[in-house]
Each structure stands twice: as C-alpha cells, then as structure tokens.
Amino acid sequence: xxxxxxxxxxxxxxxxxxxxxxxxxxxxxxxxxxxxxxxxxxxxxxxxxxxxxxxxxxxxxxxxxxxxxxxxxxxxxxxxxxxxxxxxxxxxxxxxxxxxxxxxxxxxxxxxxxxxxxxxxxxxxxxxxxxxxxxxxxxxxxxxxxxxxxxxxxxxxxxxxxxxxxxxxxxxxxxxxxxxxxxxxxxxxxxxxxxxxxxxxxxxxxxxxxxxxxxxxxxxxxxxxxxxxxxxxxxxxxxxxxxxxxxxxxxxxxxxxxxxxxxxxxxxxxxxxxxxxxxxxxxxxxxxxxxxxxxxxxxxxxxxxxxxxxxxxxxxxxxxxxxxxxxxxxxxxxxxxxxxxxxxxxxxxxxxxxxxxxxxxxxxxxxxxxxxxxxxxxxxxxxxxxxxxxxxxxxxxxxxxxxxxxxxxxxxxxxxxxxxxxxxxxxxxxxxxxxxxxxxxxxxxxxxxxxxxxxxxxxxxx
Numbered sequence: 001x002x003x004x005x006x007x008x009x010x011x012x013x014x015x016x017x018x019x020x021x022x023x024x025x026x027x028x029x030x031x032x033x034x035x036x037x038x039x040x041x042x043x044x045x046x047x048x049x050x051x052x053x054x055x056x057x058x059x060x061x062x063x064x065x066x067x068x069x070x071x072x073x074x075x076x077x078x079x080x081x082x083x084x085x086x087x088x089x090x091x092x093x094x095x096x097x098x099x100x101x102x103x104x105x106x107x108x109x110x111x112x113x114x115x116x117x118x119x120x121x122x123x124x125x126x127x128x129x130x131x132x133x134x135x136x137x138x139x140x141x142x143x144x145x146x147x148x149x150x151x152x153x154x155x156x157x158x159x160x161x162x163x164x165x166x167x168x169x170x171x172x173x174x175x176x177x178x179x180x181x182x183x184x185x186x187x188x189x190x191x192x193x194x195x196x197x198x199x200x201x202x203x204x205x206x207x208x209x210x211x212x213x214x215x216x217x218x219x220x221x222x223x224x225x226x227x228x229x230x231x232x233x234x235x236x237x238x239x240x241x242x243x244x245x246x247x248x249x250x251x252x253x254x255x256x257x258x259x260x261x262x263x264x265x266x267x268x269x270x271x272x273x274x275x276x277x278x279x280x281x282x283x284x285x286x287x288x289x290x291x292x293x294x295x296x297x298x299x300x301x302x303x304x305x306x307x308x309x310x311x312x313x314x315x316x317x318x319x320x321x322x323x324x325x326x327x328x329x330x331x332x333x334x335x336x337x338x339x340x341x342x343x344x345x346x347x348x349x350x351x352x353x354x355x356x357x358x359x360x361x362x363x364x365x366x367x368x369x370x371x372x373x374x375x376x377x378x379x380x381x382x383x384x385x386x387x388x389x390x391x392x393x394x395x396x397x398x399x400x401x402x403x404x405x406x407x408x409x410x411x412x413x414x415x416x417x418x419x420x421x422x423x424x425x426x427x428x429x430x431x432x433x434x435x436x437x438x439x440x441x442x443x444x445x446x447x448x449x450x451x452x453x454x455x456x457x458x459x460x461x462x
Contacts, residue, residue: 012135013110013142019157024110025141032158033061036108039147040100041066042093042115045250045272048176048201052169053114055208056162065104067096067113070251074099075431081134087123088248088400088431089116094134101140110142117148118279122374122405151283151324164331167276168215169208171336174271175219175343176201179226181268185261186238188230200225216342223343235266239453241394241445244270244382246375246406249398252429256396256442259434263446268392270382273336277357278378280328285370287322296365296377300326300358333357353391360385368412379409380416387422393456394449396442397426423448 013024022030022037030037039062044050050066057064068074070092078084078095086094093115105111119125131145149155155163180197187193200222207218241260243253253269260267281300288299291308298304305323308314333356340354361370364381379397386392397413399406410426417424425445427438434442 012132013144015144015153015156019153021157022110022112022144030110032156033063034110035063037110037112038063038065038105040064040097040111040113042096042113043250044069044096046173046177048205049169049173049272051205052173052208053166055205056165056169059209060158060162065100067093067100070096070432072431072433081138085402087403088251090123090127090130092251097145098138101138101143105143108142111144112147113143113145114147114149115145116279117146118282119373121372122403150280151328152321163328164212165208167273167328167332168212168335168339170273170276171271171332171339172204172208172215172219174273175339176204178268179343181257181261182231182235182266183226183229185264185266186232186235188232193229196229197226216339219339219342237457238264238266239393239449240266240268240391241396241449242268242270242382242386242392243396243398244386245379245398246400246403246409247272247275248400248403248406252398252400252432254432255434256398256427259439259442260396260446265394265446265449267396271336273332274357274360274378274382275375277329277332278361278375280325280332281361281370282373283318283325284322284329285373287318289371294369294371296362296370299370300329302326329357353389355385355389368409374405374408375403376405376409376412379406380412383413383416387416387420387424392422393453394423394425394445396445397424399426399428401428401430421452423452 013022015021016023016029022032024030032039039057041050041053041057041064044066054064054066074095075088075091077099078091081098082091082094084091097113101111116124117128128146135141135143135145147156149158149163149166151163155166183193183197184190204215204218204222207214243249243256249270250272257267257269281296284305285296285299287305291304293299293304302323305319305326308319309316336357337354360381361378362381363384364370364377364379367384368377368380370377383395383397387395395417397410399410407428410428413424414426423445425441427441429438
C-alpha cells in the first residue's frame with residue numbers, strides 16, 4: 001500500500017482543547033471509539049507491555065495496534081527519513097511509524113501515535129516540531145503524533161482512571177520482565193518453563209480488562225504459579241547484575257541481557273517505570289524552580305504548592321498541574337511497592353529489597369541537578385542507590401552513543417565507580433547489537449561479577 005497522499009491545504013487532525021474528542025482534518029468532531037480512529041502504541045520493546053496497553057484500549061472499545069519492534073533493520077530503514085544523527089529513540093519511532101503507515105494504515109483512518117512528548121534541552125524537546133515536518137513531508141493527514149497522556153492534558157481527556165491503568169501496565173511489565181530473566185537463566189527445563197510463563201502471564205494481562213481488584217488477584221495467582229517452576233537452584237545462589245542507564249536501555253539491552261543469561265548471571269534491567277516517574281516530575285520541578293526551590297525534595301512537597309494557590313499572581317493552571325504531578329509520582333511509588341510485595345517470593349522475582357523511585361531520583365539530584373529536565377540525574381541515582389543496596393554483584397551502564405544526557409550520566413558513574421568495590425562497566429551502543437570489543441567488555445565484567453559473588457558468599461557463610 002502506498003502512503004496516503006492528501007490535499008495539504010486542509011488542516012491536520014488535532015485534539016479538542018479539553019481533549020474530550022478529536023477534530024479531523026475536515027473539522028469534524030470524532031470520538032475516541034469511532035471506527036475510523038486507531039490508537040497506535042509506540043513503545044514496543046516487548047510483547048508484554050504492548051499487549052497490556054492494548055488490553056486497556058480494548059476495554060474502552062478503542063481500535064488499537066502496536067508499531068514494530070526496534071531492530072538493526074528498522075534502524076537502517078530510519079535513515080530513509082532521518083539524517084541518522086537523531087537519538088535512537090527518535091530514529092526507532094520514526095522508522096516504525098513510517099512502516100506502520102505504509103503497511104497498516106488505511107486511507108480514511110485517524111491514527112493516534114502514542115509516544116513521548118516532553119520539553120527540555122535534549123533532542124526530544126524538538127520532536128513535536130519534527131513530527132509536524134514529518135507529516136508534511138510524507139503528505140499524511142489525520143495522524144496525530146506524540147500522543148502523550150499526562151497530568152497536563154488530563155490523560156488525553158480520559159481522567160485519572162486511564163492514567164492509573166497505564167501506570168499499572170508499566171509496573172506489571174517491569175515485574176514480569178524481572179521474572180522472565182530468572183526463568184530464562186535458571187529454570188531446569190527452559191522450554192517447559194517458558195510455556196508456563198507465557199500462559200500465566202497471558203492471564204495476568206487479561207486481568208487489566210477487569211479493574212484493579214482483578215489485577216491484584218491475578219498478580220498473586222501469577223506469582224504462585226511461577227514459584228512452582230522447577231529451578232536449578234535458588235536465585236540467591238546465582239550472581240546478579242543490574243543493567244541501567246537512560247530510557248534507551250529498553251531499546252538496547254536485549255543482546256546484553258542475553259549474554260549474561262547465557263553466562264548463568266541473572267540480569268535485572270532497570271524498571272522503565274523509573275522513567276515514567278521522571279517524566280511526571282517535570283511539572284512540579286519546573287514550578288518549584290520558578291519559586292526558587294532547587295532540590296527535588298523541596299520541589300515535590302505538596303504544602304508549598306497548595307499555599308501558592310492563594311497568591312493571585314499565580315498561574316493557577318500550572319500550579320494545579322504541578323500538584324497533580326506530585327500526586328502521580330506518589331501513586332507510582334505506592335503502587336510499585338504494593339505490587340512488588342504481592343509478587344515477591346523466594347525465587348521469582350529475585351529482588352530482595354524494594355527500592356523507592358523517590359530515593360533514586362533524590363540521590364541522583366544531589367550529584368546531577370534535576371532542573372535541566374533530562375535523564376542524567378536518574379541514571380546517576382540508580383548507580384548510587386543500587387551500588388550500596390547489596391542486591392547486585394555488578395552494574396552494567398548502557399548509553400545510546402548520541403544521547404547526551406546518557407553520556408553525561410556515564411561520565412559521572414564512571415568516576416563514582418572508581419571509588420567502589422562493586423564491578424562496573426559501561427557501553428556506548430548504536431543499536432541492539434554488540435561489537436567484538438563490546439563482547440570483550442562483557443566477558444571481563446562477567447568474570448568480575450562471578451568472583452565478587454563468590455567472595456560475598458564466602459563472607460556471609462563465615
């Protein structure tokens with residue numbers, strides 16, 4: 001199918017001011033559940049997350065689909081429409097969205113492409129304007145790029161309930177991915193274990209269609225069934241490594257995680273919910289900075305924000321959005337803690353201590369400021385908190401080769417690692433593949449991780 005070509009003199013589709021409906025290119029009001037409207041989820045790193053979000057869409061009677069996964073071929077294809085200098089997240093989404101329009105989009109479809117929409121000094125601050133150019137160059141109408149539900153747009157007009165369901169999906173995805181790595185690494189019969197894992201996870205995903213109570217019941221059942229999978233030994237007897245960095249870790253980590261699994265080392269990939277937490281701090285961080293509050297701990301306090309509503313000079317809309325932002329990040333941490341507690345067992349998942357995202361971001365802010373609104377401080381906070389948590393035998397930092405916030409964080413964590421005993425390595429990656437030199441780095445880190453684990457085991461036994 002050819003990419004749809006339309007008369008560009010007509011207006012592009014857009015949301016109404018209150019986000020309650022869509023206005024198509026001809027000015028017609030259209031409901032979110034209209035047969036012409038398709039909700040296209042853009043964060044497709046694994047089948048679990050995309051299936052969970054699609055379940056939430058289907059619950060509302062929305063048409064939905066998911067863009068293709070990032071691959072070496074998709075990143076090569078991105079150069080047909082990108083310069084190649086853009087960050088990996090941008091190239092990945094541009095390529096997948098273009099392919100989706102060519103192969104899946106009908107000519108009369110109104111397409112809502114869900115992806116990040118954030119201001120700031122790194123490349124994603126320019127994405128909104130770039131997608132407008134993208135649509136004009138490809139002569140596409142009735143496609144809204146960067147649909148980003150958040151507190152500022154009342155979760156695209158659907159209210160807090162919709163936002164809460166999306167947050168739950170991200171939290172569950174993190175838990176499921178943790179458990180899957182354990183199963184892949186140390187199950188006795190890996191094929192049987194994967195079949196059991198897939199079947200039980202499908203039930204958990206289906207529960208998202210039936211509300212929070214159903215999700216909690218399904219999560220407990222999921223954990224019970226997974227604990228019955230025969231393992232070679234307790235996960236506590238295996239070395240563990242944390243794979244962390246910017247949000248692009250989700251696009252890049254798979255060959256690194258698979259390498260550790262093949263070596264008998266359990267990888268834990270940093271929770272993407274941490275990035276959701278970071279994105280939702282933006283509004284309260286900006287509002288706090290305007291009022292002279294520099295530290296994140298002060299910016300996320302509710303009382304000063306509430307008091308500022310009494311000032312007639314205050315932009316009340318911005319303050320209310322900041323207040324919502326604080327409530328959202330508190331809800332994220334509370335739900336993560338609750339769901340991790342429900343899922344925790346002796347063997348799956350392997351994490352022994354819940355780590356608060358507030359702790360991670362505040363620790364990072366002490367070294368790298370939150371106020372530029374980039375990912376640097378989060379990655380630094382992950383290193384600081386996890387290196388002293390006694391949960392991991394090694395830390396693996398991944399950075400996209402042209403992601404400046406990630407490279408800044410890598411510079412800081414390397415200097416911190418020089419004063420720590422825990423094994424550490426970092427990789428600059430151009431995509432989800434490994435070069436020969438990067439494999440050598442992983443070989444060295446794997447050896448150090450094993451030795452560190454053995455030494456800690458001996459120390460504890462004495």
